[in-house]
Amino acid sequence: MHLVSQYRLFAAPTALLKTIVLSTAVVSIAILSGCASKPQIQNATRYATAPDYYTVRSGDTLSGIAARYGLSYLSVAEMNDIDVPYRIYVGQSLRLKNSGSRRTTTTQAVAQAAPIQRQTVQLPTTPATSTAPVTTTTAPVASSQVSALRWVKPSNGAVIANFNVAANVKGIRYSGNTGDAIFAAADGQVVYAADGLKEYGNLILIKHIDGYITAYAHNSKMNVSSGQNVTAGQKIAEMGSTGANRTMLEFQVRLNGKPINPINVLPIN
Numbered sequence: 001m002h003l004v005s006q007y008r009l010f011a012a013p014t015a016l017l018k019t020i021v022l023s024t025a026v027v028s029i030a031i032l033s034g035c036a037s038k039p040q041i042q043n044a045t046r047y048a049t050a051p052d053y054y055t056v057r058s059g060d061t062l063s064g065i066a067a068r069y070g071l072s073y074l075s076v077a078e079m080n081d082i083d084v085p086y087r088i089y090v091g092q093s094l095r096l097k098n099s100g101s102r103r104t105t106t107t108q109a110v111a112q113a114a115p116i117q118r119q120t121v122q123l124p125t126t127p128a129t130s131t132a133p134v135t136t137t138t139a140p141v142a143s144s145q146v147s148a149l150r151w152v153k154p155s156n157g158a159v160i161a162n163f164n165v166a167a168n169v170k171g172i173r174y175s176g177n178t179g180d181a182i183f184a185a186a187d188g189q190v191v192y193a194a195d196g197l198k199e200y201g202n203l204i205l206i207k208h209i210d211g212y213i214t215a216y217a218h219n220s221k222m223n224v225s226s227g228q229n230v231t232a233g234q235k236i237a238e239m240g241s242t243g244a245n246r247t248m249l250e251f252q253v254r255l256n257g258k259p260i261n262p263i264n265v266l267p268i269n
Contacts, residue, residue, distance in 0.1 A: 206230060212265075
């Protein structure tokens with residue numbers, strides 16, 4: 001009886017101790033859970049201050065950029081005319097604020113460059129004419145019957161390959177020498193100027209009105225940067241062989257995201 005009594009006295013505090021330990025653990029978990037949830041609520045409002053423009057870096061996504069600044073990726077896509085599947089490019093300049101001033105550049109030919117937005121760009125009723133002599137860095141401009149844009153050939157080199165999707169030629173390839181001038185095919189805004197796509201080397205993408213985007217690949221030197229407005233015939237790069245096995249320009253035209261034959265828009269002569 002004495003031993004049984006001692007066992008009961010020993011067992012009771014032990015059970016009580018377990019109860020206290022378990023209760024303390026439950027309270028601790030509840031406290032930790034509460035503490036863990038609070039930073040989520042606080043951090044939900046601790047967004048970085050959004051700049052007027054953001055330059056896309058490697059690894060960025062449209063939704064990730066928007067979330068960083070507490071913005072809707074759909075709003076950012078709409079402000080920058082980015083359609084599904086919402087692809088962005090390294091070096092691309094994204095507008096994040098409606099109230100911010102737009103980036104524009106001025107040249108001797110254009111006093112004020114209009115932002116690339118379909119609803120605000122003023123189109124000429126007739127092709128502009130010029131009496132100024134053509135220089136080595138400016139190509140003659142011609143109008144196209146299929147677009148309100150004025151188009152110019154991007155290179156003075158000979159054509160070495162025509163548009164042929166079956167042969168994976170999604171544009172026109174021009175031959176030439178390293179350093180030959182490459183021209184903007186139409187008025188627009190540079191949305192990419194980098195070497196992130198190795199098969200295209202130094203690549204420039206220009207966005208135009210009416211849903212057009214033009215691409216200029218394999219350049220040895222790029223004379224423009226993302227966000228810069230350019231005019232038809234303006235020298236934007238120099239021919240090279242980056243990403244290719246010979247010196248050439250691969251010129252592509254995309255309409256609403258799909259490659260089309262550049263002959264459909266380029267002047268005949």
